Amino acid sequence: MLGSQIAFQSAYCGFNVTVWLRSESSVERAKPKFERLRTIYLNTLEAMKTNPQTYCRGLAPSPDVSAGEIDQLKARADAALNNITFTLSYEEAARDCDLVIEAIAENPEEKIAFYIELAKHLPEKTIIATNSSTMLPSAFAQYTGRPEKYLALHFANEIWRNNTAEVMGHPETSKQAYNVVAEFAETRSR
Numbered sequence: 001m002l003g004s005q006i007a008f009q010s011a012y013c014g015f016n017v018t019v020w021l022r023s024e025s026s027v028e029r030a031k032p033k034f035e036r037l038r039t040i041y042l043n044t045l046e047a048m049k050t051n052p053q054t055y056c057r058g059l060a061p062s063p064d065v066s067a068g069e070i071d072q073l074k075a076r077a078d079a080a081l082n083n084i085t086f087t088l089s090y091e092e093a094a095r096d097c098d099l100v101i102e103a104i105a106e107n108p109e110e111k112i113a114f115y116i117e118l119a120k121h122l123p124e125k126t127i128i129a130t131n132s133s134t135m136l137p138s139a140f141a142q143y144t145g146r147p148e149k150y151l152a153l154h155f156a157n158e159i160w161r162n163n164t165a166e167v168m169g170h171p172e173t174s175k176q177a178y179n180v181v182a183e184f185a186e187t188r189s190r
Contacts, residue, residue, distance in 0.1 A: 002131055003103030004030060005159040008037040009058060011080035012160075013187060018085045020093035027086045034081060041077035041160060045070050058163035094121035099184060101153060103131040111135075112143045119145030127177045129153035138170035147172040153181050 003019070011017045021027050047054040048063075049070050055063035060073055087093050094100070100118065104110050111130070118128075127149045130137055141147035151169040156162035165185035169178045 001033075002155055002157060002159070003101075004033040004037065005157070006101055006103060006131065006155055007084060008034055008041075008080055009159045011083035012041065012059075012076055014076075014083070016083050016085075018087055018093050018097070020087055020090065022088070024088065027088070030086065034084065037160075038077055038081055041080075042074055044160065045074050045077065056161045056163070058160035090117055090121045094118060094123070094126070096123060097126050099181070100126060100128045101131055102128065106132060106134050108135065108139070111140055115140060115143040115145075119143070122146070127151075127180055129181055131155060136170065137168060137173070141170055141172055148174040149177045151178060151181060153185060 007017045007019050019030065021030060041059060044054055044056055045059055048056075048060065048065070049067050052063050059077075060070070065073070085092075100122070102111065102114060104114055111132075115128070122128075122145070126146075128144050128146065129150070130140065130152050131154055132152060133154045137150060137152045141150045144150045147170075151167065151173045154166045154168070156164040167178065167182050167185060
């Protein structure tokens with residue numbers, strides 16, 4: 001659930017997003033979730049034209065936006081889907097990737113298997129973040145192939161409305177990786 005929200009919000013903020021999924025059936029199940037998010041964004045933005053109480057800080061920089069600015073934001077929501085690519089390929093997902101946000105279910109074995117395979121395909125520059133809210137990043141850092149570029153980046157549910165992110169490193173996380181992820185989290189909210 002949060003993975004699709006993170007991906008859509010990132011695309012809404014102008015990032016090119018690749019969503020890695022395990023199977024073709026996962027891709028088919030994911031697409032309606034993204035369409036649902038697009039509809040939520042469009043409906044919420046439209047409501048913001050007449051009801052200031054519907055303001056969501058993940059959708060607009062302030063509650064004082066004009067109807068014309070809201071129409072531009074609605075165009076961004078429509079365009080967000082065009083900034084999302086779905087793939088089953090680790091190689092395609094990792095190609096020239098700056099940041100990976102892992103949002104796999106809270107299953108340690110699945111996370112470890114994902115990190116071990118992903119590490120084979122990532123460029124050196126890539127930072128990896130887990131969206132886990134219940135597991136410490138130190139438990140998985142060794143499996144990423146880049147513990148100094150691994151940390152937690154957890155988002156609140158309904159990311160467009162509850163536009164909050166927690167960034168948590170572990171003892172080996174570099175200050176540079178931490179700063180990049182913190183800046184991304186802030187940028188994603190604009």
